[in-house]
Amino acid sequence: MRSKKYEGYIYIAPWIAGFIIFTVAPLLFALYAGMTEWDTFNKPKFVGLHNYVQLFRDEDFLKALWVTVKFAAVSVPLGIAASVLIAVMLNSKLRGIYWFRTALYLPAVVSGVSIYLLWKWILDRDFGLINLLLGQIGLPKLGWLTEPSLVMPSYLMMSLWGAGGGMLTYLAGLQDIPGHLYEAAEIDGAGSFRKFWNITLPMLSPVIFYNLIMGIVGGMRKFGDAYIIGGAGNEGRFYMIYLYENAFKYFKMGYATAMAWILFLIIMVLTLLTFKSSSLWVYYESEVRSRKRK
């Protein structure tokens, strides 16, 4: 019978092994590597906190950090607003709604390098689709990726295009809202806007909260599209791109590891702040009920 007590360990053993090999050991090593100067060909040289000090004097680093934070700060709320709006529209019982729904989340089905290449081509200054359409209505061509001030708007446009995947979470959330809430509000004479503001939004807030965290983490880690598409004036050089360049182009492993730690810290702090703020704006029905009972 004694062996039975530890039977569960047989099943979680692969995970424990992986945790030690691929998480604990690398983390400990990263702690050390971040404090070295190391090109992988020679032995690492211990430099203490020099990398971290150096990073905050590195203009390219600060630029990459700024570009990434700016992108996350605008794209995440924008994406949430767009997907909530579209989800509310898709939640109405219209004929053919299935086709609209499919069309709107198609961008989330197709993703990856194919789509990044497509966007690079769409944003092309001379032969791209967007300038073609602008030309049709008599507007001048714009250098979407060649004009530094337009690079960020281009990335925001792309992220908005892909917002359809999140929309489905909201749609599921909307379908869970009990109809009697709206009926009660209607009896009290509430209009559509008030119903949306006082019922729909609070009831969706847990979903918004979830997508907010996923969005912040995803935005800070942005890599693939920026690697393919780039952008003038380092405006498309996101944090992970600069980290990748340091590690695998310039072979500054210590420096890049320090960057990885800073990224981790930033993500942690943002996630914690979001969690802390959640008691102010996220509404959990079950919590309110249990509070009332007390």
Added chain:
Amino acid sequence: MKVSGLISHGLSRKQKRAARHALLYALLSIFSVSTVFPLLWMLSTSLKSGDIIFEIPPRLLPDGFHWENYARAVTEIDFLVLFRNSAFVAFLQLLSNVFVSAFVAYGFARFQFPGRNVWFLLVLSTIMLPGEVTMIPVFIGFSEIGWINSFKPLVIPGFFGGSPVFIFLLRQFFLSIPRELEESAIVDGAGSFRIFVRIYLPLSVPALMTIGILSFQGSWNDLLGPLIYLNDTDKFTLPLGLSMFNGVMKVEWGPLMAGSILALIPVLLVFLLAQKYFVAGFKLSGIKG
């Protein structure tokens, strides 16, 4: 105020509803067109002849059907090799992500053992840990043992515990399976592994499908992993192979868009065949990063 009140009262309920529907249709059409249009442009470019792609002003529609772009994509981008490599990596990652995660999740869901909660808390905390932090040390480790330029660094880690998010999701799913179902199996003398294979896995097919699709989509699109670990073009995966054609001086957009469309086909097929699970996957993953 009064006038507008009169007008709105003047309209019957039916008319008001019709007006609202018309507005909804108009907005949804505009949004749908703007999501589908870029994809049609991709299709159009892939069918254009080389001369017409670089014509000013560009044309919306292709000059006939230049299927040779697809033939060129397959031969010049070495599409079949890239496809085979991508499929190989995606298949093994799927296998490990689904079955190893399920195996571990079963351990957490169905056994009481000392230290279980601590380990589970550690699983949860690794969900929040971005892979970027361990990326460089893991890369150095793999290069020390000479695994660079092979598929091993992409494939082997998954077999050590699968993925923490999937472990978490499957554990929740397994907890919802009533224990009574096991009892007759236990009476028949079945061991815990047999119960896992005969009872838990078959009952979890929907959850396993959803996770399988999420895993497949992730590995099929992964760029950073192959970019770091693979050096030889005959080992490249599709995303990496396609991205290499991006840097060249004059991009041949016709064949490149044709290749990009071919690369999307497996995901589209999975979507068409298992839409229900695909949609469930979206709901779990939220906004794509």
